[in-house]
Amino acid sequence: xxxxxxxxxxxxxxxxxxxAFTPTDKFNIPGTSGPSTISFSINGTYMQAxxxxxxxxxxxxxxxxxxxxxxxxxxxxxxxxxxxxxSYRATNATESGMGSVRISYLVEGNGTQTFNFGVTPNVGYWxxxxxxxxxPQYGGWDISSDGKVTVTGATSGVVVTIMCYTxxxxxxxxxxxxxxxxHSVILAVGVGVFAVVALxxxxxxxxxxxxRQSKVPRHNRSLTIKHVSxxxxxx
Amino acid sequence: xxxxxxxxxxxxxxxxIILVGIFCILKFxxxxxxNVSNLRLFVQIIATVAIFMGLVLGPFDLPRMAPLGPSPRxxxxxxxxxxxxxxxxxxxxxxxxxxxNGRTVTCPIWQIQAYIFPFxxxxxxxxxxxxxxxxxxxxxxxxxxxGMSLILGRFFCGWLCPFGLYMDLLTRVRKVFRTRHxxxxxxxxxxxxxxxxxxxxxxxxxSVIFGSYAIFGTQIIPGTIAGGPLGxxxxxxxxLNEPFCLVCPMRPLCVGVLxxxxxxxxxxxxxxxxxxxxxxxxxxxxxxxxVLIAITxxxxxxxxxxxxxxxxxxxxxxxxxxxxxxxIAVTRLVKDEEKCTKCGICKRVCPTGATQMYEKKGGDxxxxxxxxxxxxxxxxxxxxxxxxxxxxxxxxxxxxxxESL
Numbered sequence: 064x065x066x067x068x069x070x071x072x073x074x075x076x077x078x079x080x081x082x083a084f085t086p087t088d089k090f091n092i093p094g095t096s097g098p099s100t101i102s103f104s105i106n107g108t109y110m111q112a113x114x115x116x117x118x119x120x121x122x123x124x125x126x127x128x129x130x131x132x133x134x135x136x137x138x139x140x141x142x143x144x145x146x147x148x149x150s151y152r153a154t155n156a157t158e159s160g161m162g163s164v165r166i167s168y169l170v171e172g173n174g175t176q177t178f179n180f181g182v183t184p185n186v187g188y189w190x191x192x193x194x195x196x197x198x199p200q201y202g203g204w205d206i207s208s209d210g211k212v213t214v215t216g217a218t219s220g221v222v223v224t225i226m227c228y229t230x231x232x233x234x235x236x237x238x239x240x241x242x243x244x245x246h247s248v249i250l251a252v253g254v255g256v257f258a259v260v261a262l263x264x265x266x267x268x269x270x271x272x273x274x275r276q277s278k279v280p281r282h283n284r285s286l287t288i289k290h291v292s293x294x295x296x297x298x
Numbered sequence: 299x300x301x302x303x304x305x306x307x308x309x310x311x312x313x314x315i316i317l318v319g320i321f322c323i324l325k326f327x328x329x330x331x332x333n334v335s336n337l338r339l340f341v342q343i344i345a346t347v348a349i350f351m352g353l354v355l356g357p358f359d360l361p362r363m364a365p366l367g368p369s370p371r372x373x374x375x376x377x378x379x380x381x382x383x384x385x386x387x388x389x390x391x392x393x394x395x396x397x398x399n400g401r402t403v404t405c406p407i408w409q410i411q412a413y414i415f416p417f418x419x420x421x422x423x424x425x426x427x428x429x430x431x432x433x434x435x436x437x438x439x440x441x442x443x444x445g446m447s448l449i450l451g452r453f454f455c456g457w458l459c460p461f462g463l464y465m466d467l468l469t470r471v472r473k474v475f476r477t478r479h480x481x482x483x484x485x486x487x488x489x490x491x492x493x494x495x496x497x498x499x500x501x502x503x504x505s506v507i508f509g510s511y512a513i514f515g516t517q518i519i520p521g522t523i524a525g526g527p528l529g530x531x532x533x534x535x536x537x538l539n540e541p542f543c544l545v546c547p548m549r550p551l552c553v554g555v556l557x558x559x560x561x562x563x564x565x566x567x568x569x570x571x572x573x574x575x576x577x578x579x580x581x582x583x584x585x586x587x588x589v590l591i592a593i594t595x596x597x598x599x600x601x602x603x604x605x606x607x608x609x610x611x612x613x614x615x616x617x618x619x620x621x622x623x624x625x626i627a628v629t630r631l632v633k634d635e636e637k638c639t640k641c642g643i644c645k646r647v648c649p650t651g652a653t654q655m656y657e658k659k660g661g662d663x664x665x666x667x668x669x670x671x672x673x674x675x676x677x678x679x680x681x682x683x684x685x686x687x688x689x690x691x692x693x694x695x696x697x698x699x700x701e702s703l
Contacts, residue, residue, distance in 0.1 A: 161422065188421050190523075197523040199511055234427045237382045245429060248383040252438050256445040263448050263626035270690040 081108040081123070090119045092141060099141040099174065104149045105129065117142075118177065126151050132162075136181050138211075143174030149222065155229075161187070162229040170217045178225055179211040187229035194221050303355045316344055330699040334676040338456065342463040349392065349460055352400005353559065382429035386412075389442045391614045392459040393548040397581055405548075407610050409439045411501060411540040415509030420524040432512070447617035451629045451664065455611045456671035461548045465604060468597045469649075480599045487606065487651040491667055494612030501542040501609065508538050544583050547590035547604060553582045602649040605669060615666035624664075629688050631668055631675070635660030637683035644674035644684060655684060 083106070090101040092114065101119050103126075110123030118140035125134050131153045139146065147169040156162035164180055164187075184206045190197055191204040191214055198204050203216020204225075217223045230238070243250065319340050327333045347354055380388070386396070387404035394401050396408040417423050418432030428435065446454065455462055472479065482490070511517035512524035522538060543549055557564050597603045605611055618627045633655055645656035652667040655674050663684075664670070675684040678696030685695040 161427070196520070199517055199523055202517075228422060230421065231427065234382055234421075234429065237429050246383070246434065248380050249430070249434050249438050249441070252441045252445075256441045259445045259448055260626070263628055266628060266689045267626045 081110055081125075082112070083108050090114075092117055092119065094142055096143055099143065099172075100145045101139050101141060102145070102147050104147050104169070110134070130154065137166075138177075138179040140177045141170075141174060142176075144170050144172035144176060144217075144219070146170055146176055156231050156235075158231060158233050161231050161234070163187075163226065164229065165224060165226045167222055167224040169222050170219065172219050173217075176214045176217065176223070177211055178214075179209070180227075181210060182227055182229070183210045184208065186235070187227045190224075190226045190228075191216075192224040192226065193217050305355060308355055312348075319344070330697060331677055334672050334694065338671060339463075339466065341457050342460075342466065345392070345458040346460040346463055349390075349394045349401055349403055349458075351402045353556075355400065382427050384430065384435065384438055385426040385428065386423065389439045390458075391443055391446060391454045391610055393461040393546070393608075393610060395460075395546075395548045395552040396543070397549050397552055405610065406439050406443050406613065407501070407542055407546075408540055410436065411505045411542060413439065414502075414505035415512065415522065416524055416539045418509045418512040418524055420512065432509075443613060444617045444623075447614045448623060448626065449628050450670075451618035451627055452611060452614050452666075452669040453629055454614060455605055455608070456669035459605075461551070461608075462602065462605060462669075464551060465593075465597045465602050466649075468594065469601050472598050479601050482600060482651060484651075484653065487667075490606040493607045494609055494615075497542070497607065497609040498612055504541040505539075508541075542609060543586070545586050545589050547586060547593045550582050550587045550590045602669075605650050606667065611669065612666070619664060619666040619668075624662075627664070629664075629670060629686070630662050631655060631664045631670060631672075632685045632687050633658065633660050633663045634683050634685070637680045639680055639683075641679065643677050643679065647673050647677045649673060 084103055085106055086102065086104050088102060090112065092099045092101065094117075105126050105128075107124065107126040109121045109125070112119060112121050114120070115138075118138050120136075120138045122136050123134040124137050125131070129151055131151060132155045133153075135151065135153070139148075148166065149169055150165075150167045152163065152165045154162045164182055166178060166180070168176070170176060189200075189206055189212070191200075191212070192198070193203070193216060198214075198216045200206070204212060204214045206212050212225050214223055214225070237245070320337065323337045323340055324333065327336050386409060387394075387401060389406040389409055390403040391406055392403070393407075394403045394405050396404055396412075412423070413432050413435040417428060417435075420432075421428055430438075469479070506513065507518050508522045509524070510519075511522055517523065519538070593604050617623045618629075638660075640656070642656060645653055648655070648668075649671060650667045650669060652665055652674075654665040654668070655663040670686065672686050672694055675686055675694055675696050677699075678684045679698055679700045680696060681698045683696050685692050687693065
């Protein structure tokens with residue numbers, strides 16, 4: 064008698080509670096010149112929120128009625144300024160199209176704000192827009208290697224948008240090709256132009272020799288040479 | 299329903315039409331002074347169709363041009379093979395306007411400007427991605443233009459440019475009314491020729507100023523940070539980038555044709571055009587509309603007027619008609635001084651007012667104004683006095699057409 068003993072499979076689901084927030088909720092950050100606050104102008108939920116090293120870390124952040132791919136883990140901080148996050152939008156990159164991550168906030172006070180979406184700098188192109196004007200990197204904002212965007216160029220009462228266009232997957236593949244494959248077009252064009260120039264030079268040399276072997280009778284040679292010399296003086 | 303004509307069906311048909319057309323023109327044109335002109339007109343039409351192939355092949359019934367969604371200019375036929383390295387299409391020195399549907403090649407003037415500003419070292423263009431740097435993209439454009447100019451010179455202007463076709467059609471309209479064209483003085487014509495270099499210098503300098511942040515790290519003009527579609531949100535796209543395109547008459551002509559064919563909505567195009575002349579739009583501006591109207595009116599009086607100031611023609615001439623390129627250029631107009639009777643017909647019939655084939659004493663008479671249309675060769679009544687040579691071989695020479703009269 065064969066007895067089959069089936070192991071009992073247990074799925075353990077860790078229950079996580081979502082906490083709702085509203086525009087009236089303020090997340091304070093202690094500072095030397097008074098506390099700064101983080102708030103949201105939209106309703107949403109998060110799974111966990113904690114303050115670490117002067118920055119609020121939200122885990123499983125979700126906004127109501129906004130486009131986002133999965134839940135957001137956001138670390139946000141402010142110094143000498145208050146931040147009200149007004150919108151957030153995230154779309155994933157596809158085979159042919161780029162994705163985007165975009166967050167907008169209203170700032171009060173002339174301070175510094177930092178955001179980290181967990182998106183590293185090399186996966187896309189980053190921009191910071193203040194009142195529809197693009198700020199140059201290092202001249203109002205900067206990004207660290209771990210993806211922390213620090214905005215210093217925003218004045219009180221303005222809306223700031225931090226945006227990252229993430230590359231399409233095929234584009235990201237193209238960037239990881241070896242050197243010759245990444246620059247094959249200019250290499251091919253360069254070789255082609257070199258060949259054209261070489262061919263032109265050969266044709267030029269052949270045509271230069273041609274008049275010397277011309278069928279002009281010997282008694283007319285002087286006339287031909289005279290004409291050639293006149294031509295050359297004109298050039 | 300979105301549908302399109304397959305290239306595998308269209309291209310053989312297209313090839314047969316070309317061959318039959320050329321045969322018919324050469325065989326059945328009895329007037330020897332119109333043989334080449336007719337052939338050239340046919341080639342120009344074929345070239346224009348080939349350049350804007352998407353208008354013929356489709357896809358048709360796509361959502362028409364709108365601020366959002368697919369736009370006609372997003373269609374590139376046969377240009378995708380260069381991938382992310384050069385996605386805007388192969389540079390060919392004709393006014394193959396960027397702002398048109400289904401083009402197979404792209405205007406180098408647009409590319410030169412766009413790759414300096416706004417897309418210098420920027421990964422995203424107008425609905426395309428770039429994996430190459432600005433310098434590399436510029437290198438490809440210049441290499442292609444130099445290579446093509448060395449082989450064919452300004453043949454592109456005379457035989458392939460769609461805007462050249464437009465001006466030639468205007469000339470034919472004038473001829474219907476049996477009106478003689480006006481002639482510019484040699485001094486004015488020379489000045490117009492020199493204006494080309496000034497135009498090239500201006501758009502290059504402006505592009506570099508606008509692209510200064512991306513190139514040198516210093517933003518000379520505020521708001522000129524790299525990036526097109528992103529820049530559009532800051533309101534800079536229509537106003538600053540591609541400065542020559544803002545005045546180029548080809549752009550409104552393309553937009554006009556697309557609108558007439560139903561590819562663009564006039565309500566959208568016209569919204570941007572109205573207003574003070576300095577307000578510029580994305581697809582059409584008041585300035586280049588005014589330039590097109592002026593060029594159209596003036597071209598009824600003066601033949602190939604825009605070609606005399608065209609910076610693209612200037613660029614092609616730069617790499618085919620000046621030292622050291624002149625010496626090794628493959629396609630040339632050659633004069634045999636001994637056969638020339640100085641009748642002056644060549645000078646009178648030249649559409650761009652070139653004079654070297656008359657004034658120079660034999661040899662290579664190709665000059666920067668000459669677009670190798672071969673009108674002078676066709677009209678020259680002395681057998682073999684003028685010749686078009688490719689790589690030293692005669693492809694077309696003047697004949698005594700007076701004998702056949």
